[in-house]
Amino acid sequence: MMAKLLAPEVFMIVKVVAVFIIVLTMVAVGTWVERRGAAFIQDRVGPNRVALFGKFRIMGLAQPVADGIKFFFKEDVIPANADKILFVLAPLIAFIPATMTFAAIPFGRSFDINGVHYFLSILPPATNIGVLYVFAIGSMGVYGIIVGAWASNNKWSILGGMRASAQIISYELAMTMAVVGVVLSTGSLRLDRVISAQTGLWNVVPQFLGALVFFVSMFAETNRLPFDFAEGESEIIGYHVEYGSMKFSMFALAEYANMITAAALFVTLYLGGWHFPWLDQWIWGSILAFLLKLVSILWIFVWVRWTLPRFRYDQLMRLGWKVMIPLSLVNMIVVALFLAYRG
Amino acid sequence: MKKEVKLSFWDRLYLPAILVGMGITIKHFFKNLFTPPSKRYTVEFPERKKDVPEWYRGLHRLNTRDDGSVKCVACYCCATACPADAIFIEAEDIDDLDESYPREKRPKQFIIDLHRCIFCGFCQEACPEDAIVLTNEYEITQLSRDEGLITMEELIKTPKKKMD
Numbered sequence: 001m002m003a004k005l006l007a008p009e010v011f012m013i014v015k016v017v018a019v020f021i022i023v024l025t026m027v028a029v030g031t032w033v034e035r036r037g038a039a040f041i042q043d044r045v046g047p048n049r050v051a052l053f054g055k056f057r058i059m060g061l062a063q064p065v066a067d068g069i070k071f072f073f074k075e076d077v078i079p080a081n082a083d084k085i086l087f088v089l090a091p092l093i094a095f096i097p098a099t100m101t102f103a104a105i106p107f108g109r110s111f112d113i114n115g116v117h118y119f120l121s122i123l124p125p126a127t128n129i130g131v132l133y134v135f136a137i138g139s140m141g142v143y144g145i146i147v148g149a150w151a152s153n154n155k156w157s158i159l160g161g162m163r164a165s166a167q168i169i170s171y172e173l174a175m176t177m178a179v180v181g182v183v184l185s186t187g188s189l190r191l192d193r194v195i196s197a198q199t200g201l202w203n204v205v206p207q208f209l210g211a212l213v214f215f216v217s218m219f220a221e222t223n224r225l226p227f228d229f230a231e232g233e234s235e236i237i238g239y240h241v242e243y244g245s246m247k248f249s250m251f252a253l254a255e256y257a258n259m260i261t262a263a264a265l266f267v268t269l270y271l272g273g274w275h276f277p278w279l280d281q282w283i284w285g286s287i288l289a290f291l292l293k294l295v296s297i298l299w300i301f302v303w304v305r306w307t308l309p310r311f312r313y314d315q316l317m318r319l320g321w322k323v324m325i326p327l328s329l330v331n332m333i334v335v336a337l338f339l340a341y342r343g
Numbered sequence: 344m345k346k347e348v349k350l351s352f353w354d355r356l357y358l359p360a361i362l363v364g365m366g367i368t369i370k371h372f373f374k375n376l377f378t379p380p381s382k383r384y385t386v387e388f389p390e391r392k393k394d395v396p397e398w399y400r401g402l403h404r405l406n407t408r409d410d411g412s413v414k415c416v417a418c419y420c421c422a423t424a425c426p427a428d429a430i431f432i433e434a435e436d437i438d439d440l441d442e443s444y445p446r447e448k449r450p451k452q453f454i455i456d457l458h459r460c461i462f463c464g465f466c467q468e469a470c471p472e473d474a475i476v477l478t479n480e481y482e483i484t485q486l487s488r489d490e491g492l493i494t495m496e497e498l499i500k501t502p503k504k505k506m507d
Contacts, residue, residue, distance in 0.1 A: 040375040041368045045385045307368045308361065 008116070016122055023102055026298070027256040028064035034302050036060065041306045067249075074245035079153065082242065086151035091243070091250030094144025097137045098257035104133045105264045106192050108274050108287035119192065120287065130191035131183060134265055135176060138221070141258060142168045145223075145230055145239050148251070152242035160238035164223060164230030167316060171220035171227075174324035178210040178217070181328075181335040182269050195273035202272035210331040211270040213324050218266060220320070222258040224301055226308040227316060231255075234310070263297035264290075271297075395479050397504075400462045402480035403455055403493075404501035406473060413495065414474035417448040421466035421475050429459035430466060453495040457483060478504045 032047070036059070039046025048060035056062075078087055108120035119125055123133065142165050149161020183189060185207070186197040194203075204211045223230040231238035240251050267273060267290065274280055276289030311319065353359060375383065386393045395401070406414045417434035435451035466475050478501055485491045 037372065040372045043371060043375055043384055045380070045383060045387065303365060303368060303372075307364045 011118060012122075015120070019102060019107070019122060020099070023099060023257060023260055024253075026260055027253055028068070029061075030256045030259070030298060031067070031252070032061060032063050033299070034305070035063070037299070037302045038306050041303075071246050071249040076245045076247070079242050081153045083151040083153065086147050087242075088247070090144055090148030090151055091247045091254070092144075093147055094141060094254040095250045095257065097140035097144070098254040098261060101134050101137045101261040102257075102264060104130045104191055105261070105268055106195060106273060107264070107290045108283055109280060110192065111283055120283075121191070125190050125192040128188075128190055131179060131189045131194070131269075134191075134261075135172075135179070138258075138261065139168075139172055141221075141254070144251070144254060148243065149239035152239075154242050156237040157239050157241045160230060160232065160236070160241070163232075163313065164239055167220055167227060167229050167320070168223075170317065170320040171217040171324065174213050174320060174328045175217035175221060177325065177328035177332055178213040179269060181207050181210040181331045184332070184335050184339060191268055191273075194269060195275065198272040198275060202275070203270045207270070207331060207335060209327055210335070211266075213328045213331065214266060214270065216319075217324060218262045219301070219304065220316075222262050222301075223255060224259065225305040226310050228310060229313065229316065232310070259298060259301055260294070263294050263301065266297055267293040395481060397479075399479050399481070400464045400467075400477040402457075402478055402483050402501050403460075403466070403498055404476050404478045404503065405453065405495060405498040406476060407499055413449060413453075413499065414472045415450050415453060416446055416472055416474070417450040417453075418471060420469040420471060424465040424469035426463060426465060427459045427461045429456045429461075430454070431456070450495060453498060454492050455498065457485070457491040457493060458488065476504065478502065 036046040036048075038044075046060065047063045048057065050060055050062040050066045051057040052062045052065075078084055103122040106119065106121040106125065110117060110119040110125075112118070123130070127133075145168075146161045146165045149157045149164075152158070182194060182203055185203070186194045188194070188197075219225075220227040229236070229238075231240070240248055243251060271293050274286035274290040276285070276292070279285040279289045380387065381391065408414055415432075417432055419432055419434075422430040422432050431452065431454040432450050433452040434448045437446055437449055462477065464477050467477050470476075475498075480501060
């Protein structure tokens with residue numbers, strides 16, 4: 001059984017399916033955690049009514065299922081003046097890159113059995129483009145937003161889309177330059193090298209500034225509060241006003257999938273990936289360590305969302321261009337100087 | 344008005360303030376996480392019911408005498424006092440007049456339109472016989488408009504006010 005499972009092709013398929021299922025499950029559970037977490041933070045109870053088969057309440061964990069069923073059976077409205085092809089395509093453009101980016105991330109230590117090398121990431125690490133791949137695909141996400149906003153043919157959605165794309169593009173600069181520090185200190189774009197370079201000392205400690213910039217930019221990149229100008233659900237109108245039913249749900253799923261990928265990337269780049277004292281001596285332990293870190297970062301997303309109010313747009317731009325980019329430059333230069341003088 | 348607020352360097356860093364704020368929210372989170380549902384602020388309705396105060400004005404009740412007949416004498420005081428015109432009474436004569444306790448009328452029909460009623464309690468105030476009272480019953484829902492017209496038979500069955 002185990003030997004069959006370990007045939008390279010089968011192992012690959014098992015990995016893809018497992019990752020896809022786990023990411024999508026985390027998306028679903030994430031919506032539940034967000035709503036119940038928000039409720040508890042605000043002294044409320046949150047969704048706890050939905051019961052499996054009308055009997056098992058399990059703290060409302062069936063809520064995402066109910067939401068999914070609701071979204072599937074809702075009427076699917078396409079506005080009369082919308083660009084129909086783009087309107088249908090936009091949620092897919094948002095969703096696919098969000099799930100694709102996870103492919104490059106190593107979620108456990110690689111191992112050798114019978115002289116065959118097995119790695120725990122979907123893309124082989126030897127492709128040498130790990131960091132680049134993630135950023136290249138990750139920045140495709142903005143197309144989903146801008147195409148969706150444009151295709152809706154609605155002035156509020158196009159304004160929301162413009163805000164969101166300006167924000168994402170500005171913070172991408174800071175984010176990428178913060179990552180340059182990691183790439184410099186590792187000397188490779190391969191994410192498995194990035195992780196193995198962090199054995200003993202995680203990158204957060206020597207590159208605290210870079211980690212901070214990356215962490216803040218992550219919120220802006222994934223359109224999460226305090227930077228949720230794309231959606232602005234509480235008062236300003238966002239890019240998906242015209243969307244309903246499953247198409248709207250796709251945008252929401254894309255946001256959560258983006259969150260998971262961004263958190264996974266932060267864990268990989270700054271928190272030592274699957275490294276964890278004592279735990280990472282086993283393969284399962286390393287996967288568990290990675291998941292633990294991932295879940296904690298995801299919780300911070302929720303936690304921050306219900307703590308901070310939204311920035312004003314000019315404050316957002318000032319923070320992006322006048323604080324985050326200089327800070328990431330400082331981080332890059334410090335790392336570069338340190339590497340140059342250490343020899 | 345322009346408010347000049349001088350922020351110190353520490354304030355301008357934002358991060359310490361953010362950390363303090365996150366401390367506050369997580370305190371609330373854990374407080375609610377470890378509070379049993381019965382002690383939370385939210386009263387989860389169908390399972391737990393909120394105790395209403397004694398003066399609460401809920402569903403109407405027609406009181407009865409010891410022999411089971413309605414106390415109402417069909418004087419129309421409540422119907423006259425009703426600002427929402429929610430009470431409809433049809434009186435009828437009592438043939439066998441009891442000399443010891445003379446009464447001439449009793450309601451043949453006593454209908455309250457719950458969709459019109461504003462639960463002001465004027466009927467209760469106007470009633471000379473203490474026949475109509477408003478109870479603590481607040482679960483008053485109907486599936487149709489007709490069910491909202493409650494008759495004398497139903498009004499007698501309304502549970503009495505709980506006096507603690």
